[in-house]
Amino acid sequence: MGEGLLRKKIIGIEKQVDEFLDRVSEAGLLCKNGMDAYLKGNAEAFAMSLASIRESEHQGDKLRRTIEQELYRKTLIPESRGDVMELMEDMDALLDRFTGLIWQFEIEKPEICSEFHDDFRELLRYSVEAVESNVLSCRAFFTDIQAVSNHLHKVSFWEKESDKVSTRLQKAIFAREDLRLSHRMHLRFFAKQVDRIADEAEDVADRLNIYVIKRML
C-alpha cells in the first residue's frame, strides 16, 4: 500500500510537469498555425489559433502554479526545488512569448509584403524548433538526466539558424526603399520579436545546463 501511495504521488507530479511541457510545445505549433493563417489572410483560422493559444497559456499558468505549490507543500526535491521553479518560470515565459506574438499580430496588424512571408515562416519555424528542443531537454531533466545533452545542443543550433534568417530578413526589409521608414521599422520589430523567442530559448538552455551539472552525482 505504501509503495502504491508513493507511486501515485510521483505519477501525480510527473504527469503535471509533462502536461505543462505539452502546453509549451503546443503553443509553438499553434503560434506557427496562427502566423501562417495571418500571412494567408485567413481571419477565421487566425482567430481560432488565437483562442487556442490563449487557452494553452491559461492552462500552462495553472499547471505551473499547481506544480510550484506541490513542490513546496510536499517539500519535494529540496535541493533542486529552486532550479525547477526557475525552469518552470522560464518555460512559461517562452509560452507567453508565443501567445504575445499572436496577440501582437492581432493588435498591430502588420502589413507584411508577400516577399517576406517565407522568411517570416522560416524564422518562426527555427524559434519553435529551439523551444521544442528545450522542451525535450526539460523532459529528460526530469526523467533521464543523462539524456539532456542529446537535446540541449540543438537549441544553440536552431538559435544560430534563426539569427541568420533574422539578419537576412531585416536586411531585405531595409533594402525596400519604397516602403515608409515607419513600415520598415514595424516589420523589423516583428522579425526581432520572432527571433527573440529563439534567443530566450538559448538562455533557458544555458541555465538548464547548469542545473544538470548541479544534479550530477
Added chain:
Amino acid sequence: MFAIFLSSGLFLGWSLGANNAADVFGTAVGTRMISFRKAAIYCGIFVILGAVISGAGASRTIGELGAVNAIAGAFVVALAAAVTVYWLTVLGYPASATQAIVGAIIGWDLFAGAMIDYWALEKIVLSWVLSPILAAIFSALLYKLIAYMITHARISMFTLDALTRAGLILAGIAGSYALGANNIANVVGIFVPVSPLADITLLGLFRLSAAQQLFFIGAAAIAVGTFTYGRRVMLTVGEGITEMSPVAALVAVLANALVLFLFASQGLERFLLGFGLPSFPLAPVSSSQTIVGSVIGIALLRGGRGIRWRMLGEITGAWILTPLVAVVISFIALFFLQNVFQQKTFLPVEYRLTAEAENYLKDGGIPTDRLTEMRGKTYPTAAEFEKAVTRYVTLSNREMSLVLSTTEVGPLLMDPRFAYRINDPAITEAQRGAVQRLMGKRFVHRWQLEKALAEESPEWRMETGKKERDREIKRKLDYLFRLIRASMQ
C-alpha cells in the same frame, strides 16, 4: 531520594536526545528532506520503542555506569556526563555520550582511588581515530556505488526523491530504535536495582516490568531532548560541515549504520571466524564520530572544496575535550557531594593478593612469582595496589586489568533478601536455582562467586568459542553483583 538521583539520569537522557538524534536524522533534516518536527516525532517514538522492547531486561545491557558502586556516585557521574554533553549541544557540536560517561567514570575512579580500565580507554582513543576514518572510506565507496547505480538505472527525479526520502525515514527509524535500545542502560540502567517501582499490567493485556517502566521514563527524556533542543546539532551534521545532496545524506546514514554494524555484529564476527577469515574487532564506536566521518568522506570524494574546515576542527577539538571535561566535572562534583553534602559517593574497595587469587592469576598466565612480597597484604585502593604491582613487575594494560579484577575484595554475602529482587526474565530457572543454592555463603572475590555459580549450573558456565553466550552470561553476572551490592548497602 530515588527521584533526586534519577533526575541526573533523566538529564543525561535529555542531553543525549538533544545531541545524538543528529546521528540518525541530522543529514535528512540538514538537506530539508525531512522536516525537523517530523524527524523529532519519528525519533521520539522509536527511541521509546527501542528502549522498552530491546533495552528491556536490566541484565541484557548494564551500561557503562555499572562500574560505579554507590548510588550517589552514579548520580554525579550521570550528571557530569549530562553537563558535558549539554555543553557541547549548546555549542552545536555532535558529541559522544558514551565517551562523556567514560570520562565521568574516570573522574569517579580518580576520586575513589578505584581501578581505571585502561583497556577501555585504549579502545576509546582507538575509536576516535579509527571510526571516522573508516566511516569516511565506507561512505565514499558507497556513494560511488550508489551514484553508479542511479546513473545507470535512469531513475526519474521525483522517483529518486521519493526513494531517497523513504530511505532516510527508514534509516532514521532504525537508527532511533537502536539509539534507544543501546543507550537506555546508560541513562537509567544504574537505577534499576534500587528502583521502588513495581510491575504493572495495562488493561490486562501488557505487562510492564519495573525495569521497562524506568526505561520508558528514560526514553521519554531522550525524546523530549530531541524535540526541545535537537535541531541545532542536526543542522551542524546536515549542513554545517558541508552542503549535501539528499542522496549524499542517505549514503552518509547508510555508511554510518554499516560501520556501526561491522564493529558491533557478533553474528558477522562468528561468520568470518567460521571461515577462518580475520574479523573486525568488536569495539565501542561512537555514532557521532562515524556520521561526521561519513559526511566528510562524501565531501572529499567530490573534491573537498565545500568542507568547512574550521567547523570540522572545532568538532574534533570538542571530541578530545569531551572525556577530559567530564573527568574534571565529575571529580569536582564528587568532592562537593562527599564533603559538603555528606553523601557516600563510593564504597571503598580493597585489594588483596590471596592464595586463591594468586593461583587464578597463574592459570591466566600472569607471572605472580615476583609478587610474593605482596601476599596477604591489603591495599585500600586500586591505585595503591597498582603502584605496588608495578614496583615488582611490568604488565600490559590488559594484564593489569585482569590482576585488579582478580584481587578485588568483594566481600559478597549471599543474603536471601536479595534473591527476591531478581526480576529479570532473561535469568533462567536453572540460573536462579544455582543462586538459591549458594544462599548464606560468603565470597572474598567476585570471580570466586562466578566459579561457584558455574559449578552449580552449566547455564552459568562460560565456554571458549561461544562469545555471544559468554557476553550474555557476563551481563547477567554484572546485574547479579549490582543487586548483591545494593542489598549490602
